[in-house]
Amino acid sequence: xxxQSDTYWISFKSVSLALVALVAFSCQWMDRNxxxxxxxRIPVARVNNTYLYKDxxxxxxxxxxxxxxxxxxxxxxxxxxxRKQLLIQEATRKMDINEAAxxxxxxxxxxxIIAYEYQNSYIKQHLDTVVADADIEEYYKNNIDNFxxxxxxxxxxxxxxxxxxxxxxxxxxxxxxEKEEDANELKSYCLSFxxxxxxxxxxxxxxxxxxxxxxxxxxxxxxEFLKSNPYYETSDANYLYFLKVNExxxxxxxxPLEFVKDEIRNILLNKRKVELxxxxxxxxxxxxxxxxxxxxx
Numbered sequence: 001x002x003x004q005s006d007t008y009w010i011s012f013k014s015v016s017l018a019l020v021a022l023v024a025f026s027c028q029w030m031d032r033n034x035x036x037x038x039x040x041r042i043p044v045a046r047v048n049n050t051y052l053y054k055d056x057x058x059x060x061x062x063x064x065x066x067x068x069x070x071x072x073x074x075x076x077x078x079x080x081x082x083r084k085q086l087l088i089q090e091a092t093r094k095m096d097i098n099e100a101a102x103x104x105x106x107x108x109x110x111x112x113i114i115a116y117e118y119q120n121s122y123i124k125q126h127l128d129t130v131v132a133d134a135d136i137e138e139y140y141k142n143n144i145d146n147f148x149x150x151x152x153x154x155x156x157x158x159x160x161x162x163x164x165x166x167x168x169x170x171x172x173x174x175x176x177x178e179k180e181e182d183a184n185e186l187k188s189y190c191l192s193f194x195x196x197x198x199x200x201x202x203x204x205x206x207x208x209x210x211x212x213x214x215x216x217x218x219x220x221x222x223x224e225f226l227k228s229n230p231y232y233e234t235s236d237a238n239y240l241y242f243l244k245v246n247e248x249x250x251x252x253x254x255x256p257l258e259f260v261k262d263e264i265r266n267i268l269l270n271k272r273k274v275e276l277x278x279x280x281x282x283x284x285x286x287x288x289x290x291x292x293x294x295x296x297x
Contacts, residue, residue: 045078047085052078119277126276131265139264140257147255152207152222155247158198160214161240165193168240172233175244195239201246204259214241223250 038051045052060077061070091097140147157175161168167189174186190197198210207226211217215234219225225232226248234241249256288294 045082047082048089050085050089052081115281119280122280123273123276127269127272129269131268135268136261136264137257139268140260144254147260149249149251149253149255149259152226152248152250153204153255153259154207154210154226154245154249155201155204156198156207156210157201157242157244157246158196158210159190159194159242160196161194161242163235163238163240165240171240171242172231175242176231201244204249204256207248211241211243214239216241216243226250 038053042054043051044054044057057074057077061073065073159171159175161171171186171189174182174189177183177186187199190199196213198205207222208217215236216225216232226245229243230245232241232243232245249259
C-alpha cells in the first residue's frame with residue numbers, strides 16, 4: 001500500500017511541476033486581460049474563446065514519469081490541442097457544418113472506443129481458446145475451396161554450408177540415412193558448420209522461403225524443378241547447397257490440412273470472439289429492457 005502511494009505522489013508531483021509554467025503563463029494572461037469567469041477552473045491554453053483547462057490534462061502523464069517526460073508530454077498535448085482547435089474554428093468559419101451529423105459521429109466514435117475496450121475485457125474472461133482438431137478438420141472440409149495454395153510448398157531437408165566446411169561429402173549420405181544416430185550426427189554437423197539448415201522434414205514450408213539466399217531461388221520453373229528433383233545439389237562462389245524433397249504440393253492446388261491448421265484455428269477463434277461480442281451486446285440490451293432502463297417515444 002505504501003508503494004502505491006509513493007508512485008501516486010511521484011506522478012502527481014511530476015504532473016504538478018509540468019503544469020507550473022503553463023499555469024503561471026495563464027495567470028499572467030488573466031492579469032493582463034482581466035479575470036474571466038472560469039468557474040474556479042485553471043486555464044492553460046486558449047484559442048479565441050475556447051479554453052483548455054488544467055483538469056482536462058488528467059491522465060495524460062503515466063504514473064512514475066520523470067519531470068522532463070511529464071513536461072514534454074503535456075507541452076506536446078497542449079500544442080496539438082491548439083492546432084486542432086485552430087483547424088476546427090477555421091473549418092467552422094468557412095464551411096457549413098452539420099452539427100447534428102458531427103455529434104452523431106462523435107457519439108459513434110465514443111461508443112466504438114468504450115465498447116471495444118469493454119468487449120476485449122469480456123472476451124479475455126470468457127473466450128475458450130481450445131480448438132479441437134475435429135473442429136479444424138470439419139471447417140477445412142466445409143471450406144476447402146478457400147485453401148488453394150498460392151505458393152509451392154515442400155516437406156524437405158535443406159542444408160547450406162561453406163565450401164571450407166569439413167566432411168561435406170558425407171552430407172548426402174547422412175540426409176538419406178534412416179538411422180537415428182545418423183540423424184543426430186547430421187543435426188550436430190549443421191549446428192557446427194552450416195550457414196542455414198532446415199531438418200524438420202515432416203513439416204510443410206514454402207519452397208521460396210526454404211531456399212531464399214541460395215541459387216535455387218532463381219530457378220525459373222519451380223514446379224518442373226520440384227517434379228524432377230527429389231534430390232539436388234548446387235553451389236556458388238562461397239557455399240554448397242543440399243536439398244532433399246520428401247513431398248511437395250504446387251500452387252493452385254488444395255493446401256494440405258497441416259499447412260493451414262494454424263490459420264483455421266485463428267479463424268475459429270475469431271469467430272468465437274465475434275459471437276462473444278454479440279452475446280455481450282444482447283445480454284446488456286435484454287437486461288436493460290427488463291429493468292426498463294430505456295424507452296422509445
